[in-house]
Amino acid sequence: VQLQASGGGLVQAGGSLRLSCKASGTTFSNYNMAWLRQAPGKEREFVGGIRYSSNTYYSDSVKGRFTISRDNAKNTVYLQMNSLKPEDTAVYYCAAASKRKILSTLLSPEGYEHWGQGTQVTVSS
Numbered sequence: 001v002q003l004q005a006s007g008g009g010l011v012q013a014g015g016s017l018r019l020s021c022k023a024s025g026t027t028f029s030n031y032n033m034a035w036l037r038q039a040p041g042k043e044r045e046f047v048g049g050i051r052y053s054s055n056t057y058y059s060d061s062v063k064g065r066f067t068i069s070r071d072n073a074k075n076t077v078y079l080q081m082n083s084l085k086p087e088d089t090a091v092y093y094c095a096a097a098s099k100r101k102i103l104s105t106l107l108s109p110e111g112y113e114h115w116g117q118g119t120q121v122t123v124s125s
Contacts, residue, residue, distance in 0.1 A: 004022050030098075081121070
């Protein structure tokens, strides 16, 4: 599975960005997909996920501001980020996990088998 993330950039606090991640080399609809992030000096953390069934789940820190979606016809997962805060500044990674994984394992980085290269999101105050 190859994952290519894009869409990061510099935005002011309160602004919006949409990240995209295109998958190749696999049957995309068979995978749970997610976005995770890593800020400087911090561990990588889960942001939001979407199961192969299209059920979604989010970390408390982004719930109500971020929306994850997928387009199986385009092999792409998106992360719409609204009301961005300086603390959202991080490198954002898309990741994929087998559809057989249970939800509890998908809430941490260790639950994901395939990773994209990351895209930088910087939110200025």
